[in-house]
Amino acid sequence: TVELGEFPDSDSLLSQPLSRTEVSLGLDVRDLTPELATQFAVSPYETGVLVVSIVPDSPADKAQIRPGDIIAEITRIEIRTLDDYRQAIDISQHDQMLLILIKRENELLYTIVNLSPSE
Numbered sequence: 001t002v003e004l005g006e007f008p009d010s011d012s013l014l015s016q017p018l019s020r021t022e023v024s025l026g027l028d029v030r031d032l033t034p035e036l037a038t039q040f041a042v043s044p045y046e047t048g049v050l051v052v053s054i055v056p057d058s059p060a061d062k063a064q065i066r067p068g069d070i071i072a073e074i075t076r077i078e079i080r081t082l083d084d085y086r087q088a089i090d091i092s093q094h095d096q097m098l099l100i101l102i103k104r105e106n107e108l109l110y111t112i113v114n115l116s117p118s119e
Helices: 010-014 020-025 034-040 082-091
Strands: 027-031 049-054 070-074 097-104 107-114
Touching: 027 082, 034 049, 049 082, 070 082
Parallel strands: none
Antiparallel strands: 027 049, 049 070, 070 097, 097 107
């Protein structure tokens, strides 16, 4: 037997409130879907969350994170899903700097996102 249901649309998934740290990072991430993998030319078999946009002059922009990057770790916490990402952000909410491991093309890169207010 099969039970039919509705898959939540992206608007309802985005309606979850963002933490202060999530907002201050200045990036929009999503779970990696086959459609997004095609759009950003990344392997659909990667694990992590996909960066889909960056706010200009934000901490993420200054750390040289780009759309199409895949976030694999935040402060040594493995990121496989959007829930993992949000949990890592919540755990790190009092940190002024976040160590982020990103996958870009065939490379793994660490970058530091500075969340302290600029002078």
